[in-house]
Amino acid sequence: MDLIYEKSSPGRRAGGVPQYDLPRVEVPAALRRAAPPRLPEVTEPELVRHVTALADRNFGIDTGFYPLGSCTMKHNPRVNERAAGLPGFRDLHPLQEDEGAQGALDLMWRLQRYLSEITGLPGVSLQPAAGSQGELTGLMVMRAYFTDRGEGPQRDTIITADTAHGTNPASVTMAGYALEKVATDARGNLDLADLRTKVNERTAGLMLTNPSTLGLFDEGIEEVAEIFHDAGALLYYDGANLNAVVGHSRPGDMGFDIVHINLHKTFSQPHGGGGPGGGPVAVRDTIEPFLPSPQVVRDGNAFRLDHDRPKSIGRVRGFAGPFGVFVRSYAFMRAYGPELREMSDVAVLNANYLLARLRDVFELPYDRHCMHEFVLSARNLKREHGITALDVAKRLMDFGIHPPTVYFPLVVPEALMIEPTETEVKARLDEFVDAMLQISREAAEDPELLRTAPHTRPVTRLDEVRAAKEPVVRYDFAGHTTTQAGTR
Numbered sequence: 001m002d003l004i005y006e007k008s009s010p011g012r013r014a015g016g017v018p019q020y021d022l023p024r025v026e027v028p029a030a031l032r033r034a035a036p037p038r039l040p041e042v043t044e045p046e047l048v049r050h051v052t053a054l055a056d057r058n059f060g061i062d063t064g065f066y067p068l069g070s071c072t073m074k075h076n077p078r079v080n081e082r083a084a085g086l087p088g089f090r091d092l093h094p095l096q097e098d099e100g101a102q103g104a105l106d107l108m109w110r111l112q113r114y115l116s117e118i119t120g121l122p123g124v125s126l127q128p129a130a131g132s133q134g135e136l137t138g139l140m141v142m143r144a145y146f147t148d149r150g151e152g153p154q155r156d157t158i159i160t161a162d163t164a165h166g167t168n169p170a171s172v173t174m175a176g177y178a179l180e181k182v183a184t185d186a187r188g189n190l191d192l193a194d195l196r197t198k199v200n201e202r203t204a205g206l207m208l209t210n211p212s213t214l215g216l217f218d219e220g221i222e223e224v225a226e227i228f229h230d231a232g233a234l235l236y237y238d239g240a241n242l243n244a245v246v247g248h249s250r251p252g253d254m255g256f257d258i259v260h261i262n263l264h265k266t267f268s269q270p271h272g273g274g275g276p277g278g279g280p281v282a283v284r285d286t287i288e289p290f291l292p293s294p295q296v297v298r299d300g301n302a303f304r305l306d307h308d309r310p311k312s313i314g315r316v317r318g319f320a321g322p323f324g325v326f327v328r329s330y331a332f333m334r335a336y337g338p339e340l341r342e343m344s345d346v347a348v349l350n351a352n353y354l355l356a357r358l359r360d361v362f363e364l365p366y367d368r369h370c371m372h373e374f375v376l377s378a379r380n381l382k383r384e385h386g387i388t389a390l391d392v393a394k395r396l397m398d399f400g401i402h403p404p405t406v407y408f409p410l411v412v413p414e415a416l417m418i419e420p421t422e423t424e425v426k427a428r429l430d431e432f433v434d435a436m437l438q439i440s441r442e443a444a445e446d447p448e449l450l451r452t453a454p455h456t457r458p459v460t461r462l463d464e465v466r467a468a469k470e471p472v473v474r475y476d477f478a479g480h481t482t483t484q485a486g487t488r
């Protein structure tokens with residue numbers, strides 16, 4: 001497929017800018033660019049075709065099954081887009097004074113209340129823009145809490161599981177804490193014996209996903225909470241897997257003190273291309289004063305942004321947070337109403353259905369019912385036929401299915417992490433099983449077919465090492481001498 005620069009022709013335009021009829025403003029010579037920017041010049045139909053062709057080459061939840069474990073790639077209800085596009089929301093200026101933004105503040109206040117109910121924790125800040133930023137915010141809040149108690153320098157370590165998502169250790173390091181890892185036991189829970197040797201007076205807290213990235217609910221969570229609280233430390237809940245437990249169990253009731261929620265996963269938001277997301281943080285009442293500022297508060301029937309929060313860690317994102325995400329998540333919750341727990345019921349049911357149908361063909365490292373996702377190992381295929389998890393993932397693309405997450409969590413060799421979500425019908429789940437069963441047969445009968453897959457995609461097997469080490473991320477104008485500055 002040609003690049004847009006290779007379709008460029010001088011003087012072509014996709015649209016016109018209205019004539020400027022105000023006095024011309026001279027840009028100071030020092031700020032003026034010497035040559036026009038090298039932009040492609042194409043007509044609107046050519047531009048639309050180019051972008052559509054690019055989109056067609058992509059996988060997305062709107063084109064097929066997308067069981068990318070931990071990412072919760074569920075259908076995004078279209079009515080949410082309509083709500084987010086209402087002019088009163090869409091056209092609201094972020095600097096609009098509170099009196100003129102009552103509807104938006106009302107929605108944000110209600111969303112805070114819903115998240116408080118779902119997590120079982122009273123204080124909520126909507127500001128963080130993603131799960132990872134929620135993690136950093138939560139840890140900054142934790143530090144502010146301990147500093148306020150005079151324990152800041154003493155408590156310098158955060159404990160994470162060896163199954164933790166990569167953002168957990170990254171956030172711990174960014175927040176200035178030392179990192180300690182705790183092992184997973186034979187049932188996929190935190191290893192309590194290992195944990196007890198690591199928690200002490202230097203521990204600030206635990207950072208844990210429950211269910212874990214293995215898709216398993218930690219059976220010892222109450223004991224875990226006791227160990228940390230007895231040591232004066234706090235528990236942080238990485239809410240990326242909240243899709244499994246909404247309406248069934250609440251992090252606050254499990255003993256967690258600080259939680260982030262990935263709005264874009266659990267409460268839907270198109271997020272496959274990297275955004276926009278939402279990572280609100282919910283906390284216990286004793287920690288609430290340290291949440292980011294401003295907070296949305298209600299005075300009688302009026303809503304306002306409260307900036308008067310002396311103990312707050314301050315602002316972590318521009319304006320009041322990713323507002324469009326709030327509208328979609330709020331609309332999502334209202335569409336379910338009190339039946340929101342059915343979302344988690346079906347997510348867990350779908351995952352267990354797939355697990356039951358695939359467990360005899362792939363290895364199952366932890367033989368338990370799963371929550372909303374599960375992890376298989378392709379180790380048997382590797383041992384018997386030299387076929388890896390990567391080969392399985394690549395071959396799935398030939399069936400029009402987005403690969404599951406592979407090689408994560410790190411504790412499972414040749415890991416395939418599968419999350420179907422609640423929005424898939426049984427026929428689609430069965431298609432996935434059929435594809436996986438066919439792939440396991442192919443591993444024995446025609447392994448080369450898998451090693452060279454995918455065969456039907458616009459891009460076939462890449463040299464992954466080279467792609468990582470020598471990425472081409474810039475158009476090489478010098479190598480394409482026919483494409484001059486803005487001309488061809």
Ligand SMILES: Cc1ncc(COP(=O)(O)O)c(C=O)c1O
Nearest residue numbers: 070130131132165167209238240
């Ligand atoms: C378990 C877990 N924690 C944290 C994150 C980070 O969330 P985000 O991608 O919104 O930054 C993810 C994202 O995939 C995750 O799966």
